[in-house]
Amino acid sequence: MSKDIAIHLKNITKEYPGVVANKNVDFQVFKGEIHALVGENGAGKSTLMKILYGIEQPDEGEILINGELEQINKVETAINLGIGMVHQEFTLVPSFTAPENIGLGQEPRNSQGIIDWKGLNKLVVDIAEKYGFKVDPSLKMIDASVGVQQRTEILKTLYRNANILILDEPTAVLTPQETDELFTVIRTLVDEGKTVVFITHKLREVMEIADRVTVMRAGEVQGVSETKNTSIAELASQMVGREVFLQVKKDEAKPEEEILNVEDLWVHDARGLLAVKGVSLNIRKGEIVGIAGVEGNGQSELVEALTGLRKTSQGSINYLGENIASSSPKNIRRKKIAHIPEDRTNTGLNTQLSIWENLIGNSYFRKPLSTNGIFNLKKIAMHSNKLKEDFDIRAPNISLKVKSLSGGNQQKVVVARELSEDPILTIASQPTRGVDIGNIEAIHEQLVQMRDDGGAVLLVSAELDEVMAVADRVGVMYEGQIVKWVNPKEVDQSQMGLYMAGIKD
Amino acid sequence: MEWIEIFDLSIFRSLLRSTAPIAIVGMAAAMCSAAGVLNIGLEGKMLNAAFAGVYASYTFESVWAGFTAGIIAGLLTAALFGLLSFTLGADEVLAGLAINIFALAGTTYLMRTIFGQAGFFSDPRIVGFEPISVPFLRGTFLEPFLSDFTYSVYLMFVLAILLHTVYYRTRLGTAIRATGENPEAAEDAGINTVRIKWMVTVFSGLLAGISGIFLSLENLTMFTEGMSAGKGYIGLVASSFGNNTPFGTFGASLFFGLGDAIGIRLQGVYELDSRLILMIPYALTVVVLILIGIRQRLRVRPVPINESSIE
Numbered sequence: 001m002s003k004d005i006a007i008h009l010k011n012i013t014k015e016y017p018g019v020v021a022n023k024n025v026d027f028q029v030f031k032g033e034i035h036a037l038v039g040e041n042g043a044g045k046s047t048l049m050k051i052l053y054g055i056e057q058p059d060e061g062e063i064l065i066n067g068e069l070e071q072i073n074k075v076e077t078a079i080n081l082g083i084g085m086v087h088q089e090f091t092l093v094p095s096f097t098a099p100e101n102i103g104l105g106q107e108p109r110n111s112q113g114i115i116d117w118k119g120l121n122k123l124v125v126d127i128a129e130k131y132g133f134k135v136d137p138s139l140k141m142i143d144a145s146v147g148v149q150q151r152t153e154i155l156k157t158l159y160r161n162a163n164i165l166i167l168d169e170p171t172a173v174l175t176p177q178e179t180d181e182l183f184t185v186i187r188t189l190v191d192e193g194k195t196v197v198f199i200t201h202k203l204r205e206v207m208e209i210a211d212r213v214t215v216m217r218a219g220e221v222q223g224v225s226e227t228k229n230t231s232i233a234e235l236a237s238q239m240v241g242r243e244v245f246l247q248v249k250k251d252e253a254k255p256e257e258e259i260l261n262v263e264d265l266w267v268h269d270a271r272g273l274l275a276v277k278g279v280s281l282n283i284r285k286g287e288i289v290g291i292a293g294v295e296g297n298g299q300s301e302l303v304e305a306l307t308g309l310r311k312t313s314q315g316s317i318n319y320l321g322e323n324i325a326s327s328s329p330k331n332i333r334r335k336k337i338a339h340i341p342e343d344r345t346n347t348g349l350n351t352q353l354s355i356w357e358n359l360i361g362n363s364y365f366r367k368p369l370s371t372n373g374i375f376n377l378k379k380i381a382m383h384s385n386k387l388k389e390d391f392d393i394r395a396p397n398i399s400l401k402v403k404s405l406s407g408g409n410q411q412k413v414v415v416a417r418e419l420s421e422d423p424i425l426t427i428a429s430q431p432t433r434g435v436d437i438g439n440i441e442a443i444h445e446q447l448v449q450m451r452d453d454g455g456a457v458l459l460v461s462a463e464l465d466e467v468m469a470v471a472d473r474v475g476v477m478y479e480g481q482i483v484k485w486v487n488p489k490e491v492d493q494s495q496m497g498l499y500m501a502g503i504k505d
Numbered sequence: 506m507e508w509i510e511i512f513d514l515s516i517f518r519s520l521l522r523s524t525a526p527i528a529i530v531g532m533a534a535a536m537c538s539a540a541g542v543l544n545i546g547l548e549g550k551m552l553n554a555a556f557a558g559v560y561a562s563y564t565f566e567s568v569w570a571g572f573t574a575g576i577i578a579g580l581l582t583a584a585l586f587g588l589l590s591f592t593l594g595a596d597e598v599l600a601g602l603a604i605n606i607f608a609l610a611g612t613t614y615l616m617r618t619i620f621g622q623a624g625f626f627s628d629p630r631i632v633g634f635e636p637i638s639v640p641f642l643r644g645t646f647l648e649p650f651l652s653d654f655t656y657s658v659y660l661m662f663v664l665a666i667l668l669h670t671v672y673y674r675t676r677l678g679t680a681i682r683a684t685g686e687n688p689e690a691a692e693d694a695g696i697n698t699v700r701i702k703w704m705v706t707v708f709s710g711l712l713a714g715i716s717g718i719f720l721s722l723e724n725l726t727m728f729t730e731g732m733s734a735g736k737g738y739i740g741l742v743a744s745s746f747g748n749n750t751p752f753g754t755f756g757a758s759l760f761f762g763l764g765d766a767i768g769i770r771l772q773g774v775y776e777l778d779s780r781l782i783l784m785i786p787y788a789l790t791v792v793v794l795i796l797i798g799i800r801q802r803l804r805v806r807p808v809p810i811n812e813s814s815i816e
Contacts (some may be wrong), residue, residue: 075692079695091687091690091691091692093682093683096683103689103696104691105676105679105680105694105695105696106676106694107679109676114674114675115674115676115679117674315703360513
C-alpha cells in the first residue's frame with residue numbers, strides 16, 4: 001500500500017481490573033478513507049477509540065498520527081492533533097444554540113475578551129455550508145431533533161479543525177432516512193479530505209459506507225478487509241467467532257382471547273409535554289405484539305404508563321376487563337404483569353446488590369421465600385439457584401454483585417426475575433440492548449416460549465431487526481402515535497423506515 | 506396619606522442599602538450555581554469576613570486593614586470549602602453546612618477570648634466606611650437618590666453590569682454556564698471544569714467576604730454573634746429566583762431589599778414590634794421559595810390535550 005496512514009495504533013494493550021479490553025491491537029486507517037470499526041458490545045472498540053482520543057491511556061503500545069509518534073494523554077492533545085470524536089451520548093449544553101455549543105471554549109473574541117457572537121454564527125454557518133448541511137444558529141439544542149444534535153456534534157469537530165473524525169455508533173439513534181443523510185454528510189467530508197472512523201455493529205451500514213473494515217472480538221483484532229472483498233456473513237462470523245444470523249425459530253402464533261386493550265391513551269413526559277398521543281392497541285393471549293420506532297417517539301412513556309410508572313392523562317388501559325390506568329406499579333405487578341425495563345442498570349436492577357437479592361425483587365414478600373417478614377434464606381437460595389440454572393446466568397455463585405456481571409448476564413437476571421412469576425402479560429422494553437449475540441438469541445427464545453405457553457407479550461424495541469424477527473404483529477410509533485400496524489412478514493426494511501419517519505403509505 | 510408617608514425618598518435609599526449585601530452575596534451564589542456548585546457556605550464566609558474585618562479595623566484602627574483582613578478571611582473560608590468539596594470529594598451541601606457551623610462557633614469563641622465580650626463587640630477604635638459623595642452626581646436631580654451611599658451600593662451596580670458582561674459575552678462566562686449545565690460537554694470542549702468550580706468558589710469567597718465586611722464596618726461598626734443572620738442563604742434564594750443570572754439575582758435581591766426597607770419604615774410609622782419587622786426577610790424567603798416552586802410547576806405544566814397540536 002502506498003497510501004498515507006492517518007492513524008496507526010501499534011500493539012495496544014489495555015487492561016482493566018479483571019478484563020483485558022485491548023490485547024496487542026494493531027489498527028491502521030488510511031488518509032481520506034471511511035474506515036469501519038465493528039464488533040459486539042464489549043469487544044474493545046470503545047476502549048481503543050478512547051485511547052486514540054486521549055480519554056484512556058494504554059498500558060502498552062504506540063500511537064502514530066500521520067506517521068509521527070504521539071503521546072496522547074489528554075483530550076486536548078487529540079484535538080490539537082486534528083482528531084475529533086462524536087460520542088454516542090452527545091456532549092451538548094441543552095440551553096445553548098448550535099453555534100454556542102460548537103464554539104464553546106474557542107469563541108472568537110475581540111481584544112477586550114468580548115465574544116463576537118455574530119462572527120461565530122457566520123463562521124458556523126459557513127462551515128456547515130461547505131460540507132453541505134444546514135444549521136439554524138438560533139435553535140437551542142433542547143428543542144433540536146436528534147439528527148440536528150448529531151450534525152452539531154460533527155460541526156463541533158470541524159470547527160476545531162479536525163481532520164480525523166471518529167463517529168461512535170452514529171446511526172443508533174437515527175431513522176433509516178436520517179442515516180442516509182448522515183452518510184451523505186460523511187461522503188462529503190471524505191471528498192473534502194477528511195478521514196472518518198465509523199464505529200458500529202450494523203454490518204449492512206459497513207458494507208454501504210465504509211472503504212475498509214476492522215473487526216474486533218474480545219479485545220483483539222479478528223481481521224481487516226476492504227468492503228468490496230468481503231461480505232456480511234464473513235464479517236458476522238469474524239465478529240462472533242461463528243456463523244450467526246438474527247433469526248428466531250417460531251411457529252405461527254395462535255392468538256386467543258384479549259388480555260390487554262389500550263384505548264386512546266395520552267401520556268405526558270417528564271417535561272410535561274405530550275409523549276403519547278392517543279395510542280390504542282390490543283394484545284391477545286398467545287401472541288407477541290411489537291412496537292417499532294426510533295427511540296424518543298413515546299415508546300418509553302407508553303411502557304411506563306402500562307407498568308404504572310407514569311400517570312396517564314386520558315384514555316384507558318383495560319387489562320382482563322379492568323382499567324389499570326394510573327394504578328400503582330405494585331398493584332399492576334400483583335396482577336401478573338411483568339416488566340423488563342429499557343434501562344437495565346437504573347430501573348431493572350440494583351447493581352450494588354447480589355444476584356439473589358435482585359432475583360427476588362418481585363417475590364421476596366411471599367411465602368415460602370419469607371414468613372412474617374423474615375427471609376427464609378435456604379428457600380431463597382434454592383429459588384435463586386434454580387433461576388440461575390434455568391436462565392443460564394453465567395456467574396460463579398448467586399452472592400456475586402450484579403455489577404460484576406456482563407451486560408448479557410445482567411439482562412438474564414432481569415428476565416429470570418420477571419418471567420419467574422408466571423406473568424400473564426410480559427412487557428419487554430429494549431430487552432437485548434447491550435447484550436451480546438449469543439444471549440440475544442436466548443432472550444428471544446424465552447419471549448417466544450412465553451407466548452407458546454399462553455402468555456401475551458409486548459415487545460418494544462428500537463432494533464428494527466429484532467421487532468421484525470420476534471413479533472407477530474408490529475405497530476410503528478412516531479411522535480406519540482402508532483402510525484401503522486404491519487405484519488412483519490409482509491413488509492421490508494425500507495418500507496418500515498418510511499413508517500418510522502412518520503410517512504404513511 | 507399614610508402610604509405616601511411610607512414611600513418617600515428615604516425608603517428608596519433604604520431599599521438600596523438593604524439590597525446591597527444580599528445582591529453582592531447573591532451574585533456570588535449565582536456564579537457558583539451557574540457552574541453547578543451549590544455553595545451553602547456563603548453564610549459562613551460572610552460571618553468570618555465580618556469578624557476579621559472588625560478585628561483588623563480595631564487592631565490597626567484602619568478601615569482598609571479591616572477590608573483586607575475580611576477579604577482574606579472570605580478567601581480562606583472559600584478555599585476550605587473548595588478543598589473539602591473538590592479536592593477531598595465531600596458532599597458540597599455538607600461541606601457548606603460544616604463551614605457555616607464552624608464560622609458561627611469560631612467567631613463567637615474568638616470574640617469572647619480576644620475581646621472578652623459576649624453577644625456583641627463595639628468599640629470607638631473600630632473604623633468604619635464613610636459614605637462617598639459621587640462627584641458627577643453633585644448638583645443633579647439624581648444626587649439625593651444616588652449620592653452619599655457607602656461602597657456596597659455602588660459595588661452592587663458595578664458588579665451587576667460587570668458580571669452580566671462576563672456571563673454572556675466572555676469565554677469564561679460560557680465556560681461557567683456549560684460547566685453547570687453539562688460538565689461533560691464542557692470537558693469535551695477542553696474546559697477544565699474543576700478549575701472553573703474553584704474559580705467561582707474563590708470568587709464567591711471574595712464577594713461574600715466583601716459583603717460580610719460591609720455588614721460589620723458600614724452602617725454599623727460592630728460585630729454581633731451570627732450577624733450574617735441568614736443573608737448568605739437569602740442570597741442563594743435570590744440567585745435561584747433570578748435563574749442564576751446577574752441581572753435576575755439583582756432583581757430578586759431588590760425584592761428582598763424592598764421588604765426590608767418597608768419593614769424599617771413601617772416600624773417608624775406604626776411603631777410595630779421590632780421583632781416582627783426583623784422577621785420580614787425570612788418570611789419573604791419562604792414566599793420566594795414558594796414562588797420558585799410555582800414557577801417550576803408552571804414550566805412543566807402538562808399541555809392540555811385539547812390545545813396541543815397534532816398533525
